[in-house]
């Protein structure tokens with residue numbers, strides 16, 4: 370027994386360094402998981418869809434689907450951190466989601482509070498920086514306080530950038546950016562001729578971050594639903610039929626492999642590497 374353990378330990382120490390990122394995956398994932406580091410997306414955005422159907426399929430209330438969705442999210446954040454994704458943006462609550470029943474909105478808001486209370490220590494320890502994309506002022510007071518505290522606590526962290534789209538709408542984000550530029554022009558701080566893509570980008574919630582490389586939507590729906598219209602202009606899209614609570618590391622890895630196999634041309638004709646930083 371002892372000899373077996375010792376030989377395993379020595380074997381581990383003597384093993385040569387892998388040329389590829391080797392990913393620790395859940396037991397449900399296939400065994401040979403490796404992706405060349407230069408094919409990893411810098412920015413992944415996820416529309417976590419299908420919580421309601423997941424719950425309905427089980428005869429449970431929709432809120433149970435959202436609770437299960439938080440469990441799935443926890444592991445996808447860990448995986449993003451483990452695998453060296455720079456930015457992960459998740460669609461947690463859209464400006465349109467207020468139209469859901471009072472019970473469902475209240476369940477989602479409750480989950481949000483629970484999430485920050487239970488996860489913030491681990492996220493901070495892992496140097497994750499939390500940024501909220503959306504109208505924070507439009508959130509109920511308790512949620513507003515919780516997200517502001519999380520942003521403040523993690524603002525100097527240099528690890529994974531975790532963008533949580535909350536009370537977010539893509540068109541509203543663009544309107545907000547246009548207004549900010551108009552205010553600068555009005556104040557004499559900006560010439561209208563100086564307005565270009567970089568100037569507008571600087572007014573987005575995601576200012577300074579790379580564009581989305583890979584957008585994943587679960588549950589088989591094939592639309593963007595007002596999510597990051599500017600940032601996804603050249604994103605590769607992966608639509609997975611899995612309902613969000615069932616989306617695990619194996620599904621994530623499959624999406625990353627799909628991304629790695631794509632040839633990105635950014636409107637040009639020459640194939641470019643998946644993560645090249647030149648947007649033509």
Ligand code: FPP
Nearest residue numbers: 417418419420421422438439461480481484
């Ligand atoms: C879409 O599924 C999902 C949402 C509107 C909410 C997503 C939220 C979470 C996963 C948890 C909350 C997040 C945090 C950060 C605590 P749906 O309800 O539209 O599913 P359906 O299309 O099957 O009805």
